[in-house]
Amino acid sequence: MKKTNYKPSYIMLTVMLTLLITTSSTSSVHGFNVIDKCWRTDPNWRSHRQQLAKCSVGYSGKMTNNIGDDVIKYKVTDTSDDPLNPKPGTLRYAMTHIQGKIWVTFERNMTIRLQKPLLVSSFTTIDGRGVEVHIADGACLMLQRVTNVIIHGIKIHNCKAQTASTVLGPDKKIVNVGPVDGDAIRMLTSYKIWIDHNTLYDCEDGLIDVTRGSTNITISNNWFRTQNKVMLLGHDDGFLRDKNMKVTVAFNYFGPNCNQRMPRIRHGYAHVVNNVYKGWGNYAIGGSMNPSIKSQANYFFARGGRNEVTWKQESGEVEGNFQSVKDVFANGACFNGSGSGREAVRPNYTPDQAFPVEDGHKVKELTKNAALLYHPEEHFIECEYGTDAESETDFTDNSESNYEKYCVRHVEANWMQRFRSGEMKKLLWWAAWSTYEEDFKVQISALGALSEKAVKDLLKFNPMRWCRTYMDTICKNQMVDNNFTESFNS
Numbered sequence: 001m002k003k004t005n006y007k008p009s010y011i012m013l014t015v016m017l018t019l020l021i022t023t024s025s026t027s028s029v030h031g032f033n034v035i036d037k038c039w040r041t042d043p044n045w046r047s048h049r050q051q052l053a054k055c056s057v058g059y060s061g062k063m064t065n066n067i068g069d070d071v072i073k074y075k076v077t078d079t080s081d082d083p084l085n086p087k088p089g090t091l092r093y094a095m096t097h098i099q100g101k102i103w104v105t106f107e108r109n110m111t112i113r114l115q116k117p118l119l120v121s122s123f124t125t126i127d128g129r130g131v132e133v134h135i136a137d138g139a140c141l142m143l144q145r146v147t148n149v150i151i152h153g154i155k156i157h158n159c160k161a162q163t164a165s166t167v168l169g170p171d172k173k174i175v176n177v178g179p180v181d182g183d184a185i186r187m188l189t190s191y192k193i194w195i196d197h198n199t200l201y202d203c204e205d206g207l208i209d210v211t212r213g214s215t216n217i218t219i220s221n222n223w224f225r226t227q228n229k230v231m232l233l234g235h236d237d238g239f240l241r242d243k244n245m246k247v248t249v250a251f252n253y254f255g256p257n258c259n260q261r262m263p264r265i266r267h268g269y270a271h272v273v274n275n276v277y278k279g280w281g282n283y284a285i286g287g288s289m290n291p292s293i294k295s296q297a298n299y300f301f302a303r304g305g306r307n308e309v310t311w312k313q314e315s316g317e318v319e320g321n322f323q324s325v326k327d328v329f330a331n332g333a334c335f336n337g338s339g340s341g342r343e344a345v346r347p348n349y350t351p352d353q354a355f356p357v358e359d360g361h362k363v364k365e366l367t368k369n370a371a372l373l374y375h376p377e378e379h380f381i382e383c384e385y386g387t388d389a390e391s392e393t394d395f396t397d398n399s400e401s402n403y404e405k406y407c408v409r410h411v412e413a414n415w416m417q418r419f420r421s422g423e424m425k426k427l428l429w430w431a432a433w434s435t436y437e438e439d440f441k442v443q444i445s446a447l448g449a450l451s452e453k454a455v456k457d458l459l460k461f462n463p464m465r466w467c468r469t470y471m472d473t474i475c476k477n478q479m480v481d482n483n484f485t486e487s488f489n490s
């Protein structure tokens with residue numbers, strides 16, 4: 001680790017001083033983002049499931065075509081899968097035998113292993129709220145020439161490549177499906193799609209593919225982890241119809257262990273906003289064939305190794321029009337934009353697509369619940385500053401890093417032996433995540449409000465070694481604080 005200007009004794013002193021003069025915690029407990037606020041604040045949401053459809057933002061617009069008195073409610077009770085003769089009660093039966101608007105829920109926690117790709121039908125909502133549903137270890141989801149689809153609250157992982165096959169599709173039509181590479185969700189020529197609150201990881205190819213002229217898509221609140229190629233928007237240099245592609249990528253949590261394509265885009269337009277990036281390998285955001293990306297108020301946390309968010313072609317240029325607006329860069333992350341002018345990167349949302357963009361410093365809080373309706377702790381149990389041999393595959397070249405010695409998890413393990421409280425543990429992690437000294441102090445003060453002794457004990461571990469605030473950065477960023485005055489549609 002490089003030297004910083006801070007002396008530990010000075011830090012301790014200021015922290016303890018702050019403690020004495022600060023009396024209460026300032027951080028909000030809920031931190032729901034604009035989508036979640038719209039349904040999760042209703043304690044009785046189980047009885048008002050259709051409210052969800054009114055909560056989407058971004059290019060999908062509101063999903064109000066999916067609701068109404070004519071919706072057929074369908075409950076999945078059977079985890080079996082027969083691609084040609086699905087049994088009533090299975091997910092595939094819902095997609096093939098039921099016409100019109102359908103709202104699918106699940107009877108209990110379950111894992112569905114699909115034998116062949118599942119063709120999702122139009123006007124379909126797959127709603128995994130309230131139970132834990134995995135689609136895993138087999139084929140996964142395909143959206144082929146469909147529209148008005150919501151996929152919410154499902155864990156899709158370990159998807160495997162499939163040879164060409166024949167399956168029953170929507171309206172009981174027999175469909176020949178070509179070979180697939182093993183993506184969690186693959187869209188072809190589909191419009192008005194909302195992918196929200198899913199957990200996606202460890203698939204043979206990618207997690208989400210948006211291809212062949214698909215557009216008007218919102219990908220929000222998902223947790224993407226443990227994946228080389230995460231999200232592909234446009235798969236073919238020659239497919240010019242993708243120039244019309246419009247995708248909103250908002251409030252997602254990327255990492256740990258995502259290597260590249262968050263997203264990678266060809267031709268079209270992506271508004272990438274209020275996401276948290278917890279490290280990347282090759283790059284986070286990239287593209288070719290002259291795409292446009294507005295990267296806005298995201299939180300980019302580099303893990304060491306490669307710090308640049310963006311991807312360059314061989315020529316050394318970032319191809320297309322990539323603009324970073326009010327992004328927050330931590331631990332040395334930097335964004336090398338390209339193209340000219342903000343005009344080209346305006347999302348130009350319609351009123352039902354527009355939404356308020358939050359401050360990049362708040363997005364950790366706003367993505368905290370990404371996909372995690374049960375285990376809010378999961379985000380807090382990872383090692384922040386380097387490799388963790390037990391649980392991580394390391395995509396980055398971290399050979400010079402000795403951060404792991406100081407990993408906050410080790411601090412936690414030690415300290416938690418004496419202070420076993422979920423709330424204190426949470427505050428410890430928020431403190432470790434802090435980017436600025438002020439931020440760190442706020443978290444430490446909140447902890448102090450619970451137990452002053454716990455703070456004293458914690459600060460025996462030098463914050464220079466476990467708190468991001470005091471770590472030196474490797475690549476200095478010139479765009480940390482640019483001068484754009486933002487409104488949500490600028």
Ligand SMILES: *[C@@H]1O[C@H](CO)[C@@H](O)[C@H](O)[C@H]1NC(C)=O
Pocket residue numbers: 109131132374
């Ligand atoms: C369903 O899964 C959740 C989350 O893992 C768990 O908390 C709950 O106890 C499970 N319910 C049953 C009936 O097993």
Ligand SMILES: *[C@@H]1O[C@H](CO)[C@@H](O)[C@H](O)[C@H]1NC(C)=O
Pocket residue numbers: 061191192215216350
């Ligand atoms: C996409 O959304 C816009 C705005 O609502 C609409 O004008 C356009 O027709 C939609 N495109 C498709 C292909 O559905």
Ligand SMILES: *[C@@H]1O[C@H](CO)[C@@H](O)[C@H](O)[C@H]1NC(C)=O
Pocket residue numbers: 312315316317318336478
């Ligand atoms: C951005 O990329 C260009 C082209 O490769 C390069 O000349 C420039 O130095 C880079 N800027 C930063 C800050 O890395």
Ligand SMILES: *[C@@H]1O[C@H](CO)[C@@H](O)[C@H](O)[C@H]1NC(C)=O
Pocket residue numbers: 483
């Ligand atoms: C930011 O904008 C203000 C007002 O236009 C201007 O005076 C100032 O020089 C700008 N700062 C930077 C760093 O560009």
